[in-house]
Amino acid sequence: MNGRDGDGRLVVLWSAPRCRSTVFSRSIAERGDFLVLHEPFSHLADFGREEIEGVECRTEAEVIARLLALGRERRVFVKDTTDFRFPGVLADTRFLTEARHTFIVRDPREAIASHYGLNPGLGRDEIGFAWLREIHDRVVAVTGTEPAVVDAADLVAAPADTLRAYCAAIGVPFLEHALTWRPGGLPGWRKTARWHRDASASGTISPAVTSRPALDVPRHPVLGPFYLHHLPHYEHLWQRRLRVG
Numbered sequence: 001m002n003g004r005d006g007d008g009r010l011v012v013l014w015s016a017p018r019c020r021s022t023v024f025s026r027s028i029a030e031r032g033d034f035l036v037l038h039e040p041f042s043h044l045a046d047f048g049r050e051e052i053e054g055v056e057c058r059t060e061a062e063v064i065a066r067l068l069a070l071g072r073e074r075r076v077f078v079k080d081t082t083d084f085r086f087p088g089v090l091a092d093t094r095f096l097t098e099a100r101h102t103f104i105v106r107d108p109r110e111a112i113a114s115h116y117g118l119n120p121g122l123g124r125d126e127i128g129f130a131w132l133r134e135i136h137d138r139v140v141a142v143t144g145t146e147p148a149v150v151d152a153a154d155l156v157a158a159p160a161d162t163l164r165a166y167c168a169a170i171g172v173p174f175l176e177h178a179l180t181w182r183p184g185g186l187p188g189w190r191k192t193a194r195w196h197r198d199a200s201a202s203g204t205i206s207p208a209v210t211s212r213p214a215l216d217v218p219r220h221p222v223l224g225p226f227y228l229h230h231l232p233h234y235e236h237l238w239q240r241r242l243r244v245g
Contacts, residue, residue, distance in 0.1 A: 009172075102148040130229070149241045150162060
C-alpha cells in the first residue's frame, strides 16, 4: 500500500472500551467510501469465530489475512477494542506495517465509569488502556512512525475539527456530510448491541450522548486501584494526541 488517496487502504482504530470509538466508526460509515468492520478481533475472542465479508475466521492469523486481503481491494476501516490482549496482532509485523493503525483515548475516569455501568464485574486488565498502549508502542517500534491518536474529549467538543485532523493523518478527504446520520445501529453491532445503545440512538457526535453513571472512580474501593494502573498508559497516549484547532 503506497498511501495515495483512492488506494484500497486498511485503517484500524484501536480503543479501550467506552472511549467513543463506536460513534467514531459510525461517522466513518456515513462517509460511504469505507467498508466498516466492527470489532473482528474482539468478536473472535468473545465467540470463538468471526465472519468477515463471507469468510469465517477462527484465529487471529485468519482475521489478519482476511483484513489484509480486503484492504487490497478497497478502503477498509476496522474498529476494535482492547478489553482483550491480541498477541497475534503484536507478532504480525506485516499487519503492523501494511495497515494504518490509529488510536482513540478517553479520560479513564469516564471510560471506567461507563464500562462499570455495563459490566459491574469488570476486571482490571479488561479496562484496556495498558493493552492499547502495548499495540501503540509496538506499531511505533515496527514502523518507526507515530500513529494518529484521537482524544475523545476533542471529538465531542469539536467533531468537525477532530475528524478533519484524523482524515488528514490517514490521507483521506474530510467529508462534512459524515457528521450527521439517521439514528440506528450498524449490522456489525448486533452481537453486542447493549454496549452500543447510545451510539445507536444518536444522529451525531455529542457530549450529551453518554451512559456514564455518576461515579467517583479514583476513590472507588475497587475501581480506584484499576484507575491508577491504567492512568500512566492513558497519559502516554494522550500526550501523543492529534492537536485540534
